Amino acid sequence: MPRTPKVLVIGLDGALLSRIEDAGAPHLAALMAAGLTAPSRIEPHAPTLSGPGWATVLTGVWPDKHHVRDNTFSGGRFAEYPDFLSRVSTAAPGLNTCAVTSWAPLAETVFSAKVGTRVATPRAEYDAGTTSRVVAELRGGAPDALFVQLDGIDQAGHEHGAASRQYLEAIRGADAHVGQLVAAVGARPADEDWLVMVTADHGHTDTGGHGGPSPQESRTFLIAVGGGLPPGSVRDDVRMPDVAACALAHLGIALDPAWGLDGRPLHTPSATRRTTGYGSATAD
Template identity: 70%
Template sequence: MLLSAALAAVAAPLAAVTAHAAVRTPKVLVIGLDGALLGRIKDASAPHLDALMAGGLTAGSRLYAEPLAPTLSGPGWATVLTGVWPDKHLVKDNAFTGHAFAEYPDFLTRAETAKPALSTYAVSSWAPITDTVLSTAVDTRVSTPSAEYDAGTTSRAVAELRDGDRDAVFVHLDNIDHAGHTYGAASSQYRAAIETADAQVGQILAAVTGRSTYASEDWLIMVTADHGHTDTGGHGGNSDPERQTFLIAKGGTIAAGTTRYDIKMPDIAASALAHLGIAIDSAWGLDGRPLQTPVPDAFDTLRPQLAAAVDETGIPAGLTGFTHTPPDGWSVENGAMGAGGMTEWRGWSFTTDEFWTAAERGQQRESNIRARNVFAVADGDEWVDKNHSGTFDSTLVSPAWAVTGGSTAVLRYTTLYRQEAPQRGEVSVSWNGGTPVTVKTYTTDTPSRVEAVTLRVPSGATSARIRFRYTGGNNWFWTVDGVTLSAS
């Protein structure tokens, strides 16, 4: 007994020391590849980026378009670095006029504010990032002289990562975008620029792994782009190649070989902050959420059963992206729905950004920025594009969710609603299967946002079903995503 007690007394502090030693210091590296297309990266010889994808996460994503903002570098990098969309940071072009960086600062600035002891560094081949988007709170901001371009940016990043002790680093490389403008994304020069950038990424990663303290550090590495490019060169418009962006990430808790469809570009800033151990304050109004903590959504479970276009002619052949089959527990009531019309959009449909925006561009479908992965849409405008009779009248119905009588509950959902009379959107709730009670209506344009509707639960109620009814004809559309009902 005495020997056992003595051994235990010795083992306890040793275990504590071992546990303490196992805690690694979190660090973040974000690399921006201006104008890079994920598909072109996969087609090129890019072993370093390929290794990051194989060892971590790959997520294609889509940006906004006009009238929210054009697909330019200013709005793109502002979105990546601040963690909010252009309707908050207010960057509409590369002049940055009227920006709201004081209210929505970059993630390096937020890191400095939350943890002043952290050391932050940024180097960019495009000066407006380090001169304008990133604030003076960042410890070191370097705008690489144009004569040195990406080679100079890379050498500076390598030296800082190899020899310095930074906690959060942003590196911007620009030459892929230059090749896109000059030669087009389908050119051999664009591919060569990707391969050069990949070699530079390799040098940067080698500087990280070659650090003498690397074994005691936990690096989250994220690679992204601000926009895409057309095959013939250029961006700023609403075509799918121009709106394309991506996230490649490795480190932290990310499993190797992961593919995600719910990632949005504001998530990069939120993920960096979370990895550094900084709690996301709801008062910051971030649109991003940490990739480390995915939020399950019933609509996203439908992705494996999405089908290719039936009547739509503008959607690329082979692209899957719609179904009328709701997820478990959900239903769609089409008893009053007109006959005929476009198959894809008859009643509430479940779709993706890539598929839905391809149906008709330039009508603000690209503004559905806060929906993720698969979402629900009622689109009267597209439905009437084929011979039909009657009007659009369809209701999306949630499962019966448990509630507590006499309490309050909060209904939350992400939405985008574009109005044209006599169209109408109506949200109602049915308590214990009773007559639905209207709790919110839509009769004017509502930009993409997260709604929060407080509900007073009647005494004796034990369940609630939420109903989203859209009525209209040759009008516009309504999207719904991320629907939850929780106690207030």
């Protein structure tokens, strides 16, 4: 019998793939070995800030459409370009959707009321609280599509820089949280077909910070396991908006051309992509 498709998207704020590899993060390394690793970068001139970065990941369109330019989310066109969980809830109201974020503005601003569960973790609990809430949902609930954002790597990047020991330690801490999430998915019923995706909203400079156009600030990535992706595969044609498109496609939701998505499912040839340009990025 066909298995029921499910999706978990894990966002590691400010994480650099190269430093994940340097950190010796075992759970993320296991995901890379089991599926796809796709280094990527933010489109030229798109802001390398969390607001526009996560808006791009979650809506499946670049900032020239969703109009988020900074971390205030002002001007965001989420009615025209909703987050992928809201699209799931609209297209398939019977599916259970959940978003839990350590960075409060994300849960409070991007996701619509159509999403079944929207939680901004109290600052005192931070990533541990975010992880425990999602693990509880996976263990005791009946989720179909989840998004979780962990913030500790970005904090370490701002305070100490991407070249620091503290940044590597933050990656190892996030890796432990990823391990808990993946273990909870693995304990789910065998008739569920999970696509697990791990991604980031931007990179960081060696000295700390982001928001500029440098290659290190513009780096992002996708690690994906499930959906028939070959183990140990590597691609260079995957972009940030693909995350939302992949999630929707895996859940069996047809991508309506009228939605204007810039993302494509991973099995779609990259030749169908468009090239875009934006105004100048501004730092936070």
